[in-house]
Amino acid sequence: MGLPKIKHVRAFMVRGGGADYHDQGEGHWIDDHIATPMSRYPEYRQSRQSFGINVLGTLVVELEADDGTTGFAVTTGGEPACYIVEKHLSRFLVGRNPAEYEKIWDQMYFSTQYYGRKGLVINAISGVDLALWDLLGKLRQEPVYHMLGGAVRDELQFYATGARPDIAKELGFIGGKMALHHGPAEGEEGLHKNIATLADMREKVGPDFWLMLDCWMALDVNYATRLALAAQEHGLKWIEEALSPDDYWGYAELKRNVPKGMLVTTGEHEATRWGFRMLLEMECCDIIQPDVGWCGGVTELLKISALADAHGKMVVPHGSSVYSYHFVITRHNSPFAEFLMMHPGPTEVVPMFAPQLLGEPVPVNGRIKGSALDKPGFGVELNHEIALHRPYSN
Numbered sequence: 001m002g003l004p005k006i007k008h009v010r011a012f013m014v015r016g017g018g019a020d021y022h023d024q025g026e027g028h029w030i031d032d033h034i035a036t037p038m039s040r041y042p043e044y045r046q047s048r049q050s051f052g053i054n055v056l057g058t059l060v061v062e063l064e065a066d067d068g069t070t071g072f073a074v075t076t077g078g079e080p081a082c083y084i085v086e087k088h089l090s091r092f093l094v095g096r097n098p099a100e101y102e103k104i105w106d107q108m109y110f111s112t113q114y115y116g117r118k119g120l121v122i123n124a125i126s127g128v129d130l131a132l133w134d135l136l137g138k139l140r141q142e143p144v145y146h147m148l149g150g151a152v153r154d155e156l157q158f159y160a161t162g163a164r165p166d167i168a169k170e171l172g173f174i175g176g177k178m179a180l181h182h183g184p185a186e187g188e189e190g191l192h193k194n195i196a197t198l199a200d201m202r203e204k205v206g207p208d209f210w211l212m213l214d215c216w217m218a219l220d221v222n223y224a225t226r227l228a229l230a231a232q233e234h235g236l237k238w239i240e241e242a243l244s245p246d247d248y249w250g251y252a253e254l255k256r257n258v259p260k261g262m263l264v265t266t267g268e269h270e271a272t273r274w275g276f277r278m279l280l281e282m283e284c285c286d287i288i289q290p291d292v293g294w295c296g297g298v299t300e301l302l303k304i305s306a307l308a309d310a311h312g313k314m315v316v317p318h319g320s321s322v323y324s325y326h327f328v329i330t331r332h333n334s335p336f337a338e339f340l341m342m343h344p345g346p347t348e349v350v351p352m353f354a355p356q357l358l359g360e361p362v363p364v365n366g367r368i369k370g371s372a373l374d375k376p377g378f379g380v381e382l383n384h385e386i387a388l389h390r391p392y393s394n
């Protein structure tokens with residue numbers, strides 16, 4: 001329909017925070033003895049970087065149209081994702097109209113299905129999809145949330161993820177989600193410590209502030225059930241990602257086991273409508289948490305969200321900065337959003353994907369006004385002052 005065609009596809013890798021938010025320096029709360037599936041090995045317990053959580057780095061996808069307009073997006077994926085974008089996915093983009101995002105998504109997904117479906121390949125597809133939406137918005141001079149149907153509310157409300165829900169409360173957030181520190185291999189002592197941390201935080205924030213625990217796939221059904229039962233008296237709102245993302249059966253059992261009123265959430269490491277269909281149809285959880293940069297991008301999230309809505313479930317995307325903000329504001333079944341506190345303390349609000357994005361909005365008093373999203377595309381620019389490395393070309 002008269003839009004300039006895509007002329008160039010470029011994929012860069014970047015180190016140091018941003019979309020690979022686990023790639024932080026020493027002393028950051030996000031790498032401080034957090035329970036993981038690798039915690040069963042004592043040598044990998046203290047630091048997630050020790051087992052390689054940050055090996056990938058960020059993938060930046062940049063699309064340039066015939067008229068010189070560029071759209072871009074960032075996600076996790078680094079060098080291997082650059083290869084997939086440049087050597088495989090670019091063929092579905094060059095010479096194409098960016099408004100054909102449905103057909104492009106379909107071609108990217110089915111051409112990679114024999115080695116893709118989840119994980120890195122879907123991260124790469126998500127990055128391309130988000131860059132397409134950004135380009136489309138920049139060409140049409142429209143914010144992405146307009147193209148998704150427009151806002152259903154005037155502002156976004158956030159809960160904060162970090163080690164200091166007490167400070168998150170002072171900063172105006174509606175709740176605080178803490179990482180669980182000890183996994184099953186740390187025995188009864190670890191379980192008591194986990195509960196003691198929650199009890200201490202409940203004491204600090206008072207009775208009504210939401211408190212959640214993020215278990216980052218570290219537990220088994222028995223441990224997660226015991227944790228949930230013990231956490232009830234401290235008003236735990238939800239238990240997140242307690243089990244392996246492949247253990248749909250375990251999630252269904254956990255959901256039956258937790259105390260009435262406590263929510264089970266998961267999905268940040270799930271991908272595509274087919275993965276989320278499993279979580280929904282098997283009654284695994286109360287809230288699904290797709291990461292917009294990992295689940296297939298906005299094009300796929302629209303389908304995931306419609307499926308969740310039909311099942312009466314909320315969609316509260318994992319992190320994902322502006323890519324989540326433009327989506328959440330358009331959906332009734334996404335009533336609030338996550339803000340990942342990337343300050344090392346974390347005692348201050350800093351942009352989630354700093355330093356990669358310029359103009360990234362941040363919550364003020366736990367909120368972002370819809371008007372802050374009123375710029376073309378996702379409303380941010382790539383910070384060209386950071387070291388962008390292009391390992392391959394197409």
Ligand SMILES: C[C@H](O)[C@H](O)CC(=O)C(=O)O
Binds near residue numbers: 268319340
């Ligand atoms: C804090 C968690 O372990 C993880 O780093 C982030 C996450 O899962 C979330 O924000 O949700």
Ligand SMILES: [Mg+2]
Binds near residue numbers: 214240241268318
């Ligand atoms: Mg999580």
